[in-house]
């Protein structure tokens with residue numbers, strides 16, 4: 138299974154429009170430090186799945202037929218805004234797996250165009266190509282799913298944004314099958330009381346609890362990037378700050394050894 | 396007064412995602428034929444005003460302080476979607492003049508961030524720098540304003556999207572002060588019964604009625620572009636098909652001669 142972070146930013150991105158903090162200045166000067174809206178591409182064999190659709194240039198990055206499915210974590214604009222444009226396209230409909238949310242976003246349900254919305258149930262796994270995918274509930278201000286992927290070689294990857302802490306049943310599910318890779322919401326530098334999203338200590342606490350082989354912090358706000366520049370905090374060996382366009386290959390156990 | 400069409404497309408743009416019609420193929424091969432979401436920049440002296448905010452890369456095209464105001468015609472996604480991203484920015488708030496519409500778009504009213512929304516009344520003119528701007532009602536599926544600009548040299552420009560025909564009071568207002576330039580919704584090739592937007596014959600009828608010195612057809616759908624390639628229809632001398640990034644300077648009468 139190959140995981141590529143297409144975007145790793147909280148709403149507003151890095152650089153933030155008009156901001157001249159250290160992190161935003163660095164990203165303005167060097168594209169390698171830019172962060173686009175949080176999203177990832179999961180590939181296995183010929184199967185390609187996009188998690189979240191907040192990239193404003195989705196219609197230029199992909200052609201119809203490039204994606205087998207889109208999985209939406211939730212209907213906040215920074216995770217779906219790219220769909221406003223591509224829905225009017227031509228071609229095969231694109232399956233879009235979503236959490237149950239009657240409101241959706243803007244007029245997407247009224248005018249879905251190319252998009253074939255498929256509401257899912259928590260913990261009810263489904264199959265796309267070689268991947269078995271399980272939606273897991275997160276703790277956010279809208280109905281939100283993380284997604285847990287298992288490949289034919291039993292490589293497991295969990296993608297958990299947006300969330301502040303984890304519901305106990307989600308922690309339990311992930312502890313029972315610790316992922317080889319975990320991408321986790323880490324929006325804020327340390328805060329007295331994180332709301333809506335994990336801050337740095339809460340994200341590290343969750344990672345310690347789940348014990349993935351590797352973890353990436355994502356959905357990063359410019360002020361977390363600035364704090365990282367200033368504080369240079371230590372990280373466990375297995376944990377990285379995700380970067381846009383960073384790709385990793387996750388391998389599971391050989392067949393028959395699980 | 397200088398008018399630049401930043402985008403001239405109907406929702407979905409040209410090329411349309413996945414479309415291989417003549418117009419979309421032409422635009423894929425040559426950027427000069429691309430059409431981004433319908434919007435325009437109006438400049439007079441140091442004053443810069445953006446009409447509509449559907450461009451997905453607004454945050455890259457402009458810096459805070461570049462714009463004195465944004466005028467929204469209405470709250471359909473293709474006219475406002477670029478605001479979802481830039482609202483989270485830093486800096487001076489941006490005045491955003493809007494038609495009265497309680498619904499707005501997505502959570503923009505709930506989380507306006509940088510945006511300072513200012514609902515306007517039909518025919519109640521207001522001033523931005525040297526420009527006197529009058530909102531005029533249009534006929535569309537949401538509350539929609541066109542905007543009529545008058546400069547210190549009495550150059551007049553009217554921007555009328557999205558609309559299907561014109562309300563009688565708007566036609567009357569414009570006939571009384573025929574604009575030097577008129578940009579008008581022309582979304583469709585000829586249709587039995589245009590809905591929501593002008594088709595080609597209705598747009599030409601409105602132009603004949605208002606008698607502007609020059610007119611541009613805009614908010615163009617890919618199938619109108621395709622029809623134009625095939626049919627090569629004749630146009631009155633004073634009427635053009637708008638193109639993205641096309642700029643025109645409008646001059647009025649010398650002072651005292653109006």
Ligand SMILES: [Mn+2]
Nearest residue numbers: 148213215299
């Ligand atoms: Mn988010």
Ligand SMILES: [Mn+2]
Nearest residue numbers: 211213277299
């Ligand atoms: Mn969210």
Ligand SMILES: [Mn+2]
Nearest residue numbers: 406471473557
């Ligand atoms: Mn429109």
Ligand SMILES: [Mn+2]
Nearest residue numbers: 469471535557
């Ligand atoms: Mn419209």
Ligand SMILES: [Zn+2]
Nearest residue numbers: 156158161359
């Ligand atoms: Zn910043």
Ligand SMILES: [Zn+2]
Nearest residue numbers: 414416419617
């Ligand atoms: Zn087309």
